[in-house]
Amino acid sequence: MSETVALRPEILTLPKVLLHDHLDGGLRPETIIEIARAEGYDGLPSYDPAELGRWFRDSADSGSLERYLETFDHSVAVMQTADALHRVASECAQDLAADGVVYAEVRYAPEQHLTGGLTLEEVVEAVNAGFRDGEKASGDRIVVRALLTAMRHAAKSTEIAQLVVRYRDDGVAGFDIAGAEAGYPPTRHLDAFEYLRRENAHFTIHAGEAFGLPSIWEAIQWCGAERLGHGVRIMDDITRDDDGATSLGRLASYVRDRRIPLEMCPSSNLQTGAADSFATHPITELKDLRFRVTINTDNRLMSGTSMSREMQLLVDEAGWTTAALRWATINAMKSAFLPFEERLALIEGVIKPGYDQH
Numbered sequence: 207m208s209e210t211v212a213l214r215p216e217i218l219t220l221p222k223v224l225l226h227d228h229l230d231g232g233l234r235p236e237t238i239i240e241i242a243r244a245e246g247y248d249g250l251p252s253y254d255p256a257e258l259g260r261w262f263r264d265s266a267d268s269g270s271l272e273r274y275l276e277t278f279d280h281s282v283a284v285m286q287t288a289d290a291l292h293r294v295a296s297e298c299a300q301d302l303a304a305d306g307v308v309y310a311e312v313r314y315a316p317e318q319h320l321t322g323g324l325t326l327e328e329v330v331e332a333v334n335a336g337f338r339d340g341e342k343a344s345g346d347r348i349v350v351r352a353l354l355t356a357m358r359h360a361a362k363s364t365e366i367a368q369l370v371v372r373y374r375d376d377g378v379a380g381f382d383i384a385g386a387e388a389g390y391p392p393t394r395h396l397d398a399f400e401y402l403r404r405e406n407a408h409f410t411i412h413a414g415e416a417f418g419l420p421s422i423w424e425a426i427q428w429c430g431a432e433r434l435g436h437g438v439r440i441m442d443d444i445t446r447d448d449d450g451a452t453s454l455g456r457l458a459s460y461v462r463d464r465r466i467p468l469e470m471c472p473s474s475n476l477q478t479g480a481a482d483s484f485a486t487h488p489i490t491e492l493k494d495l496r497f498r499v500t501i502n503t504d505n506r507l508m509s510g511t512s513m514s515r516e517m518q519l520l521v522d523e524a525g526w527t528t529a530a531l532r533w534a535t536i537n538a539m540k541s542a543f544l545p546f547e548e549r550l551a552l553i554e555g556v557i558k559p560g561y562d563q564h
């Protein structure tokens with residue numbers, strides 16, 4: 207599933223926008239090993255970088271979101287000090303810039319980084335400083351913003367939402383909930399979403415990945431999500447007649463009519479069982495139906511992937527053209543939680559000129 211793909215330079219150099227990428231799902235294997243050794247964490251399944259990378263990919267290939275999520279125990283374990291968070295965030299920004307990403311929203315759950323004694327604020331400040339460092343080290347070819355995630359099985363969402371508002375002018379663009387979806391509907395966190403709406407703050411919700419339409423419906427109609435993390439199961443509300451004509455149910459129509467962005471993550475979906483192959487992944491049909499589709503990595507370490515790899519596989523296995531990649535990239539930039547003028551500047555000044563060169 208996580209096959210290695212020789213990336214073509216013409217894909218690597220395209221300007222890219224990434225809205226759905228987990229900080230704790232994108233560490234370099236060698237960094238995990240170095241931090242584990244330095245801090246005395248002896249729980250890693252391997253201390254050889256290539257083998258450890260393979261272990262993450264193979265273990266995440268589980269066919270279930272719950273088992274996929276178990277692999278994060280090891281990455282989160284080495285992200286418990288300010289130095290480690292700073293390093294991981296800086297390397298993240300540099301790796302994304304090297305992949306051609308010009309704007310990224312990278313998410314993580316501050317509540318998962320407290321076992322070394324940091325406060326929530328210290329976690330956010332260490333990650334922010336790391337992103338700034340990584341941007342600079344990349345020659346300012348990338349802009350990175352953080353999304354703060356609350357874990358849906360836990361009870362910290364209001365506290366995390368307050369943290370988003372506190373840091374909204376300082377590197378934090380929005381809020382998210384993640385974790386096991388079945389049994390943990392987004393309405394459990396309604397207080398947090400209502401608070402954010404009163405504060406005019408932005409949020410996305412992981413919905414329609416491991417659970418279907420009710421989760422998407424709650425996320426949009428009860429909670430007010432601006433974007434959907436994955437949302438791939440919106441396909442359950444789209445039917446194809448014998449003569450090939452498609453018809454959209456009320457919810458699918460609403461999502462398309464309102465231009466609600468879908469943060470789609472093809473490789474991740476193959477691993478958790480939400481989709482069967484790149485060739486048949488719903489992202490292509492949803493693109494053809496003109497939903498506001500975006501292309502994302504989710505967890506680069508667990509999927510052995512990158513934006514270039516996701517894009518190249520869509521080209522090679524699902525018939526995407528460069529024009530379609532450009533369309534999805536502009537969709538993503540329009541959907542970012544960045545002020546309008548900054549979005550426009552990146553579209554007109556970076557993305558369109560970048561594509562014009564291809």
Ligand SMILES: O=c1[nH]cnc2c1ncn2[C@H]1C[C@H](O)[C@@H](CO)O1
Nearest residue numbers: 228230278313314315355384385412
């Ligand atoms: O695809 C996902 N669905 C739900 N939760 C996820 C996914 N990828 C990562 N997470 C969880 C595990 C991480 O520890 C947490 C914060 O990044 O978010």
Ligand SMILES: [Zn+2]
Nearest residue numbers: 384412435504
């Ligand atoms: Zn995710």
